[in-house]
Amino acid sequence: MDRPRNRIDLHIHSTISDGTLTPSEIVLMALARGLTAIALTDHDTLGGVKKAQRAACDTGLEVISGVEINADGGQRDLHILGYYVDPENGPLQERLQAMQEARIGRARRVIERLRELGMALEMEEVQALAGGGSIGRPHVARALLNRGYVGTFQEAFDRFLGRDGLAYVPRLRLAPPEAIQAILEAGGIPVLAHPAHSGPSAVARIPELVNCGLRGLEVYYPHHSSAEAELLLELCQKHTLLATGGTDFHAPDSEEGAPIGSVYVPLACATRLREAAGR
Secondary structure (H helix, E strand, O other), X not given: OOOOOOOEEEEEOOOOOOOOOOHXXXXXXXXXXXXXXXXXXXXXXXXXXXXXXXXXXXXXOEEEEEEEEEEOOOOOOEEEEEEOOOOOOHHHHHHHHHHHHHHHHHHHHHHHHHHHOOOOOOHHHHHHHHOOOOOOHHHHHHHHHHHOOOOOHXXXXXXXXXXXXXXXXXXXXXXXXXXXXXXXXXOOEEEEOOOOOOOHHHHHXXXXXXXXXXXEEEEXXXXXXXXXXXXXXXXXXXXXXXXXXOOOEOOOOOOOOXXXXXXXXXXXXXXXXXXXXXX
């Protein structure tokens, strides 16, 4: 029997963080692929939500206000997705603004280290690649690639920008309980992004995060195996959590994530998420 056609994608990034399509272009692609609901979940910012919602007005496509907060998980980050958050919530915006400012400072320090290593980059070219959105390591990696200092995007992270890289600089992150609480206070639903893809320690911390207010797990994800998805569904049942899913789309040619709408996510996931948010 054929699998039902996918209609939703609850994990998408735009140029407002580290994607390559604008919020409006994301909407056009989602419509072209017959989706009925998407969530724009840019890293540490809600700056693209209203743009996407305006682009989707009168089209029948629901654009859920979302964010992906990078939290400090020790050796690896824990990413907390927030759905149906209030984009105007002051305390959340203040936290996100502090993280944005920290991103800019981090980018400057990374560029300084790269210059010391003989790779002359300018902050202006990295900002241009960010398109006025949230600056992240992917933009620095793209600048390195454009200049010919590395042969591939992945090489930039392996040699210079990853945690063991020569130009790595840590940045401000919220503690996972703080990220969860910020989403809850903004009226949102906190969901742990790609738990199995984040490693065994992320899965092991699920009971702890549930006690902090976590409401769901991202089960359907391009880099989750069938066995991992089944395990996460069992954990959802055990802890009474919502199951969500999406592509983690960043760019049509990116190895990170998958094309918009290409990961099957049951329509019931969006329905239950909407109900949990009281919409």
